Amino acid sequence: MNGNDRATGAFRLRLRTQPVLRLELAGLTPLSLAGESSVEVARRMLWHGNEQLPLGEFFDVEALAADSAEIVFEGDLSRCDGVGRGMDGGRIRVEGDVGDYVGAEMRAGEIVVTGSAGMLAACEMAGGRMEVRGDVGDYAASALPGDMDGMRGGLLLVRGNAGARFGDRMRRGSAIVFGDAGDFLASRLVAGTIAVAGEVGAHCGYGMRRGTLIFAGPQPEPPPTFVPTGHDVQVIWTLLARSLVALGGPFGALAASHPRRFVGDLAADGKGEWLLPA
Amino acid sequence: MSAQMRSAATIMQINGITIDDTFAEAFPMKATRLVITAHNATWANHAAVALTGFATSVIACGCEAGIERVLGSDETPDGRPGVSVLLFSMSGKELAKQIERRVGQCVLTCPTTAVFSGLDAGPDADRAALGKNLRFFGDGWQISKVIDGRRYWRVPVMDGEFVAEETTPVVKAVGGGNLLILARDTDAALGAAEIAVAAMRALPNVILPFPGGVVRSGSKVGSKYASLPASSNDAYCPALTPLAKRTELAAEPGEEINCVMEIVIDGLTDGDVAAAMRIGIETIVGRGAAAGVRRISAGNYGGKLGPYLYRLHALLGKEAS
Numbered sequence: 001m002n003g004n005d006r007a008t009g010a011f012r013l014r015l016r017t018q019p020v021l022r023l024e025l026a027g028l029t030p031l032s033l034a035g036e037s038s039v040e041v042a043r044r045m046l047w048h049g050n051e052q053l054p055l056g057e058f059f060d061v062e063a064l065a066a067d068s069a070e071i072v073f074e075g076d077l078s079r080c081d082g083v084g085r086g087m088d089g090g091r092i093r094v095e096g097d098v099g100d101y102v103g104a105e106m107r108a109g110e111i112v113v114t115g116s117a118g119m120l121a122a123c124e125m126a127g128g129r130m131e132v133r134g135d136v137g138d139y140a141a142s143a144l145p146g147d148m149d150g151m152r153g154g155l156l157l158v159r160g161n162a163g164a165r166f167g168d169r170m171r172r173g174s175a176i177v178f179g180d181a182g183d184f185l186a187s188r189l190v191a192g193t194i195a196v197a198g199e200v201g202a203h204c205g206y207g208m209r210r211g212t213l214i215f216a217g218p219q220p221e222p223p224p225t226f227v228p229t230g231h232d233v234q235v236i237w238t239l240l241a242r243s244l245v246a247l248g249g250p251f252g253a254l255a256a257s258h259p260r261r262f263v264g265d266l267a268a269d270g271k272g273e274w275l276l277p278a
Numbered sequence: 279m280s281a282q283m284r285s286a287a288t289i290m291q292i293n294g295i296t297i298d299d300t301f302a303e304a305f306p307m308k309a310t311r312l313v314i315t316a317h318n319a320t321w322a323n324h325a326a327v328a329l330t331g332f333a334t335s336v337i338a339c340g341c342e343a344g345i346e347r348v349l350g351s352d353e354t355p356d357g358r359p360g361v362s363v364l365l366f367s368m369s370g371k372e373l374a375k376q377i378e379r380r381v382g383q384c385v386l387t388c389p390t391t392a393v394f395s396g397l398d399a400g401p402d403a404d405r406a407a408l409g410k411n412l413r414f415f416g417d418g419w420q421i422s423k424v425i426d427g428r429r430y431w432r433v434p435v436m437d438g439e440f441v442a443e444e445t446t447p448v449v450k451a452v453g454g455g456n457l458l459i460l461a462r463d464t465d466a467a468l469g470a471a472e473i474a475v476a477a478m479r480a481l482p483n484v485i486l487p488f489p490g491g492v493v494r495s496g497s498k499v500g501s502k503y504a505s506l507p508a509s510s511n512d513a514y515c516p517a518l519t520p521l522a523k524r525t526e527l528a529a530e531p532g533e534e535i536n537c538v539m540e541i542v543i544d545g546l547t548d549g550d551v552a553a554a555m556r557i558g559i560e561t562i563v564g565r566g567a568a569a570g571v572r573r574i575s576a577g578n579y580g581g582k583l584g585p586y587l588y589r590l591h592a593l594l595g596k597e598a599s
Contacts, residue, residue, distance in 0.1 A: 231438040235392045238356040243425050
């Protein structure tokens with residue numbers, strides 16, 4: 001074990017080897033570790049399958065010389081679930097892939113994943129900022145199984161592709177996908193904003209009640225339950241586009257466009273909107 | 279510009295115009311800035327003029343409001359031409375009421391307009407509703423959109439949709455800074471007032487709420503009629519120079535003062551009001567006494583009511599000794 005006994009706010013947790021079973025990291029948030037020494041952090045108990053083991057069994061813990069509350073994970077964490085779950089401040093950086101439930105129910109702070117994330121990333125996220133530089137699995141920005149509401153605040157950036165049911169039951173916040181999105185994008189969307197730069201799968205906007213879907217790249221054919229409105233939406237479009245332009249890449253040229261607008265899903269109130277700028 | 283002490287140590291003359299050794303007395307107010315945009319500058323201006331109409335004095339208008347400046351399309355949140363307006367009231371509650379009424383009747387109604395908060399006062403600032411209550415005009419069809427932490431309301435209307443930011447910050451401000459222009463005749467007083475108003479309106483963070491920026495009915499506190507809180511400032515009325523118990527217009531023969539105009543200034547900060555008063559005085563005295571201005575003075579209540587005192591000599595950087 002690296003590090004020392006000095007209490008600090010920032011830690012590097014380097015995964016030694018891939019755990020045999022799923023390893024649950026929920027509750028291991030930057031603010032909860034702040035003030036602990038690396039020895040104390042290593043003594044924290046984690047669920048590994050159905051047994052509890054000390055964190056030090058899996059990770060090398062190193063205290064970092066930083067005043068801010070921060071955790072840096074290194075290694076292949078694709079079997080580690082719940083990273084940043086319930087986080088309410090500070091920063092988490094994952095150097096590599098991460099498992100399921102990353103950033104679930106987070107309320108504040110920032111998470112950056114340099115690799116890809118598993119299923120249910122940012123589900124029920126309520127605030128803060130999360131960026132996944134790779135792909136996210138199914139049900140990102142959606143609801144926890146059995147819950148009625150999905151993501152409800154904050155900003156989710158997915159630089160790669162998203163799986164199916166992205167933003168299912170989402171009700172607030174912004175979720176951006178730079179790549180493609182799978183089937184049932186924004187299904188049962190309650191509200192909030194989703195922007196996609198790539199292709200989308202089947203049944204996009206299925207059961208969408210309110211909220212906004214923006215297609216910065218390929219323009220999908222709206223389904224029969226979405227209908228056009230011809231009025232001038234330049235004001236709200238400029239506000240939205242200027243916010244997205246700051247993200248760059250495929251969103252960089254949106255401000256100069258004039259979108260077509262469709263409303264739907266008419267089978268579910270029809271107050272959702274698709275903005276098709278190309 | 280030449281300054282000289284005329285006789286007594288407290289008398290200052292610049293270019294033949296006397297600057298009275300007195301001060302303007304101003305009061306704390308609550309204020310906000312709104313940015314109104316529209317399809318073109320004409321319609322933004324229509325909305326701004328209507329919004330700031332009948333807003334000359336808190337005595338009976340509820341608020342004092344004015345156009346601060348015209349905004350280019352590169353300066354507004356939605357990239358359209360706009361106008362920034364400032365509204366001042368005596369309390370945050372009254373200001374909120376005025377915002378709701380005025381935006382509801384004058385901006386929501388005006389073709390193609392949108393309205394935004396124009397102040398960045400931080401998350402802890404007091405805030406007044408902007409679109410927050412007006413959204414109910416949408417009768418359930420209104421849509422909320424949060425963009426970069428700011429909530430906007432989109433209300434369907436007959437020309438498309440009315441977009442209004444949900445709230446606007448309310449900040450402490452200063453109201454009632456003033457200048458009195460004492461002149462030979464009407465032409466001289468108006469001419470001086472007009473150029474001073476033009477110079478003062480070029481500054482940010484201030485408005486001159488009276489018609490054309492000028493008020494001719496300066497008031498004093500109280501009245502012989504018990505029901506009136508304010509009445510004509512008889513000490514500055516040339517019609518009463520020989521009659522009133524106290525006059526401020528006594529003058530040597532050939533130096534008579536036959537017309538007085540007042541410019542009232544509301545500003546977001548103490549410094550903004552002071553800057554406007556300073557440039558107003560400098561603009562007037564820059565033309566010299568030949569243009570007909572005899573004196574520049576200011577209105578106050580003896581310094582007992584308002585916490586902000588603007589000494590004219592100090593504003594000019596020439597403290598009377």
